[in-house]
Amino acid sequence: MTLNKSYLICVDESSIERDEHIIVTYDIETTSDTSLGQIGEVIAYDPTIGTWAKTQGETDEIIEAYSGKLLLPLPSESAQRGRIRIAIPVHNINPKIGGVPHMWAILGAPYTLKQVTRIHLVNIDVPRSFTDHLPGPQFGIAGIREIMGVTESRPFLATMLKPRTGLSSDGYAQLALDVYRGGVDIVFDDELLVSPESSPLFERAERVKAVAIQVEAETGEPKRYAANVTSSVRYLREMSLKAKAIGVDFLYLNPVSIGLSALEMVASDDEICLPILCCRSSYGMLTRGNDGIAFFVLLKLARFCGADGMHIGSIGGRLPHAIIGDDSKLRSRVSWLRTKLKHVKRTFPIVSGGLHPGNLERNVERLGKDIIIQAGSGVIGHPDGPLAGGKAMRDALNAVLQGIPTFEAAHKSAELEAALGRWGYLDGEGVHDLDELWAEPPRQVSGTTIYTSGGSVVIGDVDTRGGDFVGRDQCRGKESGE
Numbered sequence: 001m002t003l004n005k006s007y008l009i010c011v012d013e014s015s016i017e018r019d020e021h022i023i024v025t026y027d028i029e030t031t032s033d034t035s036l037g038q039i040g041e042v043i044a045y046d047p048t049i050g051t052w053a054k055t056q057g058e059t060d061e062i063i064e065a066y067s068g069k070l071l072l073p074l075p076s077e078s079a080q081r082g083r084i085r086i087a088i089p090v091h092n093i094n095p096k097i098g099g100v101p102h103m104w105a106i107l108g109a110p111y112t113l114k115q116v117t118r119i120h121l122v123n124i125d126v127p128r129s130f131t132d133h134l135p136g137p138q139f140g141i142a143g144i145r146e147i148m149g150v151t152e153s154r155p156f157l158a159t160m161l162k163p164r165t166g167l168s169s170d171g172y173a174q175l176a177l178d179v180y181r182g183g184v185d186i187v188f189d190d191e192l193l194v195s196p197e198s199s200p201l202f203e204r205a206e207r208v209k210a211v212a213i214q215v216e217a218e219t220g221e222p223k224r225y226a227a228n229v230t231s232s233v234r235y236l237r238e239m240s241l242k243a244k245a246i247g248v249d250f251l252y253l254n255p256v257s258i259g260l261s262a263l264e265m266v267a268s269d270d271e272i273c274l275p276i277l278c279c280r281s282s283y284g285m286l287t288r289g290n291d292g293i294a295f296f297v298l299l300k301l302a303r304f305c306g307a308d309g310m311h312i313g314s315i316g317g318r319l320p321h322a323i324i325g326d327d328s329k330l331r332s333r334v335s336w337l338r339t340k341l342k343h344v345k346r347t348f349p350i351v352s353g354g355l356h357p358g359n360l361e362r363n364v365e366r367l368g369k370d371i372i373i374q375a376g377s378g379v380i381g382h383p384d385g386p387l388a389g390g391k392a393m394r395d396a397l398n399a400v401l402q403g404i405p406t407f408e409a410a411h412k413s414a415e416l417e418a419a420l421g422r423w424g425y426l427d428g429e430g431v432h433d434l435d436e437l438w439a440e441p442p443r444q445v446s447g448t449t450i451y452t453s454g455g456s457v458v459i460g461d462v463d464t465r466g467g468d469f470v471g472r473d474q475c476r477g478k479e480s481g482e
Helices: 036-045 060-066 099-112 140-148 169-182 201-219 233-246 260-267 295-305 327-338 357-367 386-401 406-412 414-423 434-439
Strands: 010-012 021-030 069-072 081-089 116-125 156-160 186-188 224-228 250-253 276-278 309-313 348-352 372-374 425-427 430-432 449-452 455-458
Touching: 010 036, 021 036, 021 099, 036 069, 036 081, 036 099, 099 116, 099 260, 116 295, 140 348, 156 386, 169 186, 169 201, 169 386, 186 372, 201 224, 201 233, 233 260, 250 260, 260 276, 260 295, 295 309, 295 327, 309 327, 327 348, 327 357, 348 357, 357 372, 357 386, 357 406, 357 414, 357 425, 386 406, 386 414, 406 414, 406 434, 414 434, 430 434
Parallel strands: 010 069, 156 186, 156 372, 186 224, 224 250, 250 276, 276 309, 309 348, 348 372
Antiparallel strands: 021 081, 021 116, 069 081, 425 430, 449 455
């Protein structure tokens, strides 16, 4: 494993020009005959200029200028488990000809090394010289608020159409009609609902958009629709333009399945010119088991590639998925998406996954007001139907904005009472039954808060074990507004 070029490849972190390198952090375990230092040299050298045998022209000058660098100090030179940081010269990757796909290929190269028993990509810090060539969000938080026509700083309520398949287009339109009338702001197609035989995409889009217009006229409140156009790249532009012609307000895309480059393509198309809201379905395939990439890395790259909104999971959601997360992980995800950068607009965090009126309050308290709260089954699955589900969510949100615990607001809202009776009420100590709450309200747990443009966020230790963290690389970007 010894490369005999350690003096060129292993460098002190302070000697690196950060604006000239892509800094990558891996969490690594090695075989018993290989140390972190040894494997780090290989990961720095092999994907950039190396191969299994020395080649003609591989001079010290070439290695110094083009090889990746293993940043020192290491956790322990002889250790076989820990984090290593690799600096890749940014001039190795043309941001247009190659771009994100080329960078992705370099990041993935170490995963097949035999001496690695576990590898997890936990962070990537990309310099502005590279990200300036990526589209970034075209609308961002401010642009979406303008499209919504809501100037007050409040979360938006969204519902995802359920069931994922099986209903007709008229059936989904009726669901949309009910939840819009109940108080929901945005209806999303489900992330796994595109164009099944039972409900072709454009037929469904026309009917859902029609009821959005109808309810907006009835209530005077803005009602918007996000159509799922996740498709083969061959048809993606055509699908997006047709959806726009129908009048959909947002495009809903899955950058994991279509690829980050496809997201770039849609975001940079001046003719499409619609906000792009992104899900993360199938992300688990990239991180199941001991290997993979942290969700935090996907969030960063999706924002740079054009996501105006991005799913982040939820606090205390009822879904049995790892993406739900805990307080620290969710706060770090929100912090990154809303961090202000001069050259990249902020991305709307979409809080989703097992949400309902009983855990809405906890998510708003912990994550702030610049969020989209997306509840599918927690609205449509209300005991009294989707209209009552929409009203229960809106009553819960109104109570939170007024500083009233939702279990107290349930005294004056039959719909909210029914929702909390079914799903309970979440606070910092766990889930409580409504009868328990009304008999003996929980004590208020004090905490330290900081106030951001997105609302108050409770300070706490951030769990970095899964790669979700806001470190010095990310905090460097807090410069100016959009």
